[in-house]
Amino acid sequence: MRGILLIGLLLWSAGVYAQHYQYRVLIGDRDAERGVLYYDYPTGNFGVLGICNPSETASDFYYGIAIHHERGEIWVCNVLRNRIDILDFDGNCLRTMSSGFSRPHGIAIHPNGDKVVFSHNTFAMAEYTLSTGQWRPILFAYQDGEYTVIYLDGIYGIEWHPEGRYLYAAARGGVAEIVADPDGSLTNSVRCQIGVNAVSIPWDVAVISGDAQTTRLTATDDDFMGANQPRLRRVGLYAFDMPQPGCRRLGDLAGNPEPGTQLFGIAHAPDNTLWVSNYNSGRVYQLDENGTLLRTVQAGNPKLGVGIAILPWCWSHNGDVNADGCVDDADLLAVLFLFGSTEQGIREDVNCDGVVDDADLLTVLFHFGSGC
Template sequence: MLEEYVVYLDGIYGIEWSPNGDYLYAAAKNGVAEIVADPDGSLTNTVRCQSGSGAFSAPWDVGVVGMTPDVVRLVATDQNPGVRLNDPPRRRVGLYAFDQPQAGCRRTSTLSEHPEADRGGILFGIEHAPDGTFWMTNYDRGLLYQLAADGALLRRVQVGTLKVGVGLAVLPWCWSHNGDVNSDGCIDDADLLAVLFQLGSTARWIREDANCDGIVDDADLLTVLFNFGSGC
């Protein structure tokens, strides 16, 4: 699809920025859309491409799976009307590809059907986690699902009796940094000692694992040493 100029997209729910900040992806009426951003970060009225799961596509949320120089890969919670008039809507998880740098997009496959289609509920928010799995909400039933990279259901979590919205974010267990372990703005002996005392640890939520590879080791020591004296 060539670039087209629009005033707005109808029925937008979930949104997600591309990793490089050039595009905003929106789950909207008729499919997932790629909206162009200006260099200053503001949005334009240019939709480069939009793709859906079929006639009357209405995805609820979208998440970025990964990006290469050639393509941005996305996941979305798709919804379509039933085949016949009184059929229930078809709810599933779709995979999408948006070409880079030229415009072009397509729904590539279905990652997963509804994990509990017999019990129903809208598949609403979705997020791609750092470990490669997907987390997804069931709006009507207060549920969270964890899906494997291949779409298999790994976990079902009841998070309440009320509805669960489209807003879903994965809190990372680690934030990589330049060696300032104690976050005092100065990389010094205190940071070096902190890493030394935790050598071999595989605990989560500790800043001594500077590169976030799951273990405090020589690589983390080198991060501190290479940046030693910075900010002091």
């Protein structure tokens, strides 16, 4: 009987180890000017993380948010103060700096950790290089005689391709794919852009998957559908082709849970869910991979900025605690040493359920020898 029970527990641990995640959803506050808000998944804890040097006379509207994992920093666009605020993961203000252009809206940190790009709801973007402290303007326009021709305008939310080859931008006319140089420097070359029509206004983008042929992403779409017609606001699904340029809008992933309001920020979480903010109501929605609404969180009071980012705390694995590619006695000892710990975000909590316990030991035992 004990043998049957042990086998059952081992099978159970093998089946669930890849199904648990812990992460923090970071949200930029607007009207209440509280700075960075947080919502912890799955515990549901919600609160104010922090703000940099709030003003008594100027508005501190927090818009774009990006996480620099290597430096342990949260970068935020303080849009009306023309400033970039940088906090640590505990919400302590580390420093501030002036933005490259006025009114920074979106922010994206290149995977190499050295290039940070900012959008400004115009045809101009700014790139900051951490290693040199230098700013560089990027203009999506050219001169044609006496005229300036703008070919990408109203650039709002932005996100890098996971490999850093392209930057995806929500802009007037649809979602655009912008080419980067091998060192991560952004060019002004638009490889492809697609939207419902020429006056489409997506507000933010989030990459959800990619392979050698296609990168798929979502956007918070806001489309003009004709005179005397209500604007169509929902979560759109897009695909960008590799290696040859090509892009298409695949359709709607999800409708608007609150018709008549504006969907704003969007971010993709490790558990393959999406977190979407509502500018007007201040609510944040969690959607599953098929667009089904899973939960609603009241965050704004009332409005939110476009910034929303995911800070992973923990994700379950097969028992390779020290991540050396081999599940062995070192991993077993690591779990035993911290048995009973409820410390957040540690790999000894193999199934990522918030406590190092028997289930974590069983997962290590079940996969013992794997990869060795």
